Amino acid sequence: MMRFFTGLITVTLLLGGVGTVWLFLTPSGTNLRYLMADTLITTQHRSWAKYIIGQHAMETRVQAYQQQFNEMGEERDTHEIHPDSVPAQAPAAGTNHEAETALTEKKPLVEIEEISGHGYSGYVMTVNDPTKIRIGVPEKKGRGERVLSMAERTGAIAGVNGGGFADPNWQGNGFQPIGIVMSGGELFYDDLGKSKSTQVVGLDDNGKMVAGRYSLDELKALGVKEAVTFQPRIIVNGKGLIKDAADGWGIAPRTAMGQREDGAILFVVIDGRQPGHSIGANLYDVQQIMLEHGAVIAANLDGGSSTVLVKDGQVLNKPSTKSSEGRYLPSAFLVFEHPELAEIQNVWAGLKPGDIDPGKW
Numbered sequence: 001m002m003r004f005f006t007g008l009i010t011v012t013l014l015l016g017g018v019g020t021v022w023l024f025l026t027p028s029g030t031n032l033r034y035l036m037a038d039t040l041i042t043t044q045h046r047s048w049a050k051y052i053i054g055q056h057a058m059e060t061r062v063q064a065y066q067q068q069f070n071e072m073g074e075e076r077d078t079h080e081i082h083p084d085s086v087p088a089q090a091p092a093a094g095t096n097h098e099a100e101t102a103l104t105e106k107k108p109l110v111e112i113e114e115i116s117g118h119g120y121s122g123y124v125m126t127v128n129d130p131t132k133i134r135i136g137v138p139e140k141k142g143r144g145e146r147v148l149s150m151a152e153r154t155g156a157i158a159g160v161n162g163g164g165f166a167d168p169n170w171q172g173n174g175f176q177p178i179g180i181v182m183s184g185g186e187l188f189y190d191d192l193g194k195s196k197s198t199q200v201v202g203l204d205d206n207g208k209m210v211a212g213r214y215s216l217d218e219l220k221a222l223g224v225k226e227a228v229t230f231q232p233r234i235i236v237n238g239k240g241l242i243k244d245a246a247d248g249w250g251i252a253p254r255t256a257m258g259q260r261e262d263g264a265i266l267f268v269v270i271d272g273r274q275p276g277h278s279i280g281a282n283l284y285d286v287q288q289i290m291l292e293h294g295a296v297i298a299a300n301l302d303g304g305s306s307t308v309l310v311k312d313g314q315v316l317n318k319p320s321t322k323s324s325e326g327r328y329l330p331s332a333f334l335v336f337e338h339p340e341l342a343e344i345q346n347v348w349a350g351l352k353p354g355d356i357d358p359g360k361w
Contacts, residue, residue, distance in 0.1 A: 037061065038250030039280075065249060069232035072241045073199045073213035079237060079296045081130070081208050081263035110158050110335055112311060115268075115289060119251070119279040122270035123309055123316060124293060125158060127335050130207030130265045135162060135183040135226040136334040138347050143361065144174020144328035148310050151334055154342050160267045161255055161306045162331030163201070163228025166358035170305075174328035176358040179229020181331050181348075182219070188346045189330075190216070191353070201257055201299040202227025209259035211299035212236065228301075228331045234287040235298035241287070248282025253307040253320050257333065258290040258298030266293050267333070269309040273320040302329075 037049040037058060049058045111126040127133060136154055138145035144165070151159045166176040179198045181189040185205065192198055197215040204210055204223045211233045219227065234241055235258060242248055253272035259265055268289050272280025283300060290298040308326035309317045319326040336342050348356070 038248075039252060040250070068247075069199070070213070072232045072234070072236075073211075075212070075236050077210070077212055077236050077297055079208075079259070079261070081206075081259065082261060083263045109337065110311065112316065115270075117281065117285060117289075120270050120272065120281040120285065121278040122254075122268065122281075124289065125160070125267040125269065125309060125311070126293075127158070127265040127267070128263075130203055130209070130259065130263050132336055132339050133203060133207075133226060133265060134334050134336060134339045134342055134344060135181060135188075135202075135228060136332045136342075136344055137181060137183060137188060137330060138175065138328075139345075141347055141351065142173070142175060142357075144330050146323075146325045146328055147308050147332045147334075148313075148315055148325050150332050151310050152313060154334060154336075154344060156310075156334035156336050156342070158309075158311045158335040159332045160257075160269060160310070161302055161308050161326070161329055162333055163230045164302045165330045168359040172358045173361050174330055174358075176356045177228070177330040180216070180227060181229075182224060182227040183344050183346075185225040186346065187216070189348045192216070198229045199231035199233070199299075200224070200227045201230050201233075201301060203265075207263055207265075209257070209265065209297050211257075211297055226333075230299065230301050232283070233297070233299040234283055235290055235295055238296045240291055242284045245282055245284045248284035251280040251282055252304055253278075254281050254283070254286050254303040255301040255307045256286045256290065256298055257301055258293070258295030260294040261296050266290060266295055266298070267309070269307055269317050271307070271318050271320065272304075274318060277318060301333075 033052050037053045040049040107128045109127065109129055109132060113124045115122055115124055136150040136159065139153060147159045147161055163181065164178040165174055166172055166178060177189050179191065180187065182202060197213050199213050200219065201211050202224050203226045205225050210222060210224050251272065254270040256268045257265065268286055270281045271278035305319065305321045306327050306329060308315060308319050315325055321327055
C-alpha cells in the first residue's frame with residue numbers, strides 16, 4: 001500500500017512539473033496564461049492576473065488594450081441606414097388571404113433570438129425601429145437602478161444595460177457614470193473635464209447608430225440624442241476590428257450594440273462566469289455574432305456583472321450576480337412603443353462632483 005501511495009505522489013508531482021513547464025515555457029501554455037489573465041482583468045479580481053503573468057506584464061497588457069481600444073474608435077463611420085432596404089417577403093402564388101396578410105404584415109418592434117457557441121449562451125435582441133430607443137437613468141439620487149426597475153417604471157417593453165460607471169472595489173452603488181450620458185437630446189452627465197472627446201455608443205435623431213471617439217461639439221453637430229460612454233467599437237463601415245480570438249480581451253459576460261443597414265438595432269447579450277450554463281465570450285465572438293446578423297457598425301457596452309436583458313417585465317438572461325435582476329446601474333438602453341411619452345428626468349441635475357459618492361449606499 002505504501003508503495004502505491006509513493007507511486008501516486010511521484011506521478012502527481014511529475015504531471016504537475018510537466019504542466020508547469022508547458023504553462024510557462026511553451027507558446028500554447030503562454031497563450032493560455034494570457035487568456036486567463038485577460039479574463040481576470042475584466043473581473044473584480046483584476047489584481048490576481050499578476051500571479052499568472054506578473055505585475056509588469058499585467059500593467060503592460062492593460063495599457064496595450066487601452067491604446068488599441070482608442071485606435072479602434074478613430075476611423076470615421078460613414079454608414080447610412082435605409083429602412084426600406086429589406087423588402088417584405090412576397091406571398092407565394094396561390095396563398096390565401098390570411099397567409100398573404102401574415103407574410104406582409106409589419107415586423108414586431110422587438111424580436112428575441114437565443115444564441116449559443118463554444119462555452120457560451122445568450123441572446124440577440126433585434127429592435128426593428130431604432131427611433132424607439134431611449135437612454136434610461138435612475139429615478140432617485142444617490143444610487144443606480146436595476147434595468148428591470150427602470151423599464152417597469154418608465155413603461156419600456158425591453159432594455160439592456162448601458163454605459164460604464166465608477167465602481168470602487170467592484171461594490172459601487174451604480175450612480176456615478178463614466179464619461180457622458182445623453183437622453184432625449186439633453187446632456188445629463190459629463191465628467192470629461194479637459195478631455196476633448198470620449199468613446200460613445202448611441203443614436204442620432206434619425207435612429208442612426210453612432211459609435212467611436214467624438215467630442216461634445218461633434219455629437220451636437222451629428223444630432224445625437226441618446227448616448228453613453230463605453231468602448232471599444234468592434235465594427236465600423238461593415239468591417240470587424242478584432243482580428244482573432246486571442247485579441248478578444250478574455251472571456252466574460254458581454255453586452256454589445258450594433259446596427260444593420262436597414263436601421264434595425266442589434267443587442268447581443270451573453271451570460272458568463274457560470275460553469276454548466278455559460279462561461280462567457282470574448283469580443284471576437286461578439287463581433288462575429290454581429291457580423292453574422294448583418295451589423296455594419298457595433299460597439300461593446302458594459303458587461304461582466306452588469307450584463308442584463310429585460311423583456312416584458314422579465315429578466316431573460318442569467319446575470320452573474322447574487323440577484324437574478326442584476327446590478328444597480330446608471331444607464332440603460334430602453335425600448336418603448338411610444339418613446340415620446342416616456343418621462344426620463346435628469347437625476348444628476350444640480351449635483352456637483354462632490355455630491356456623488358459611488359461607494360455610499
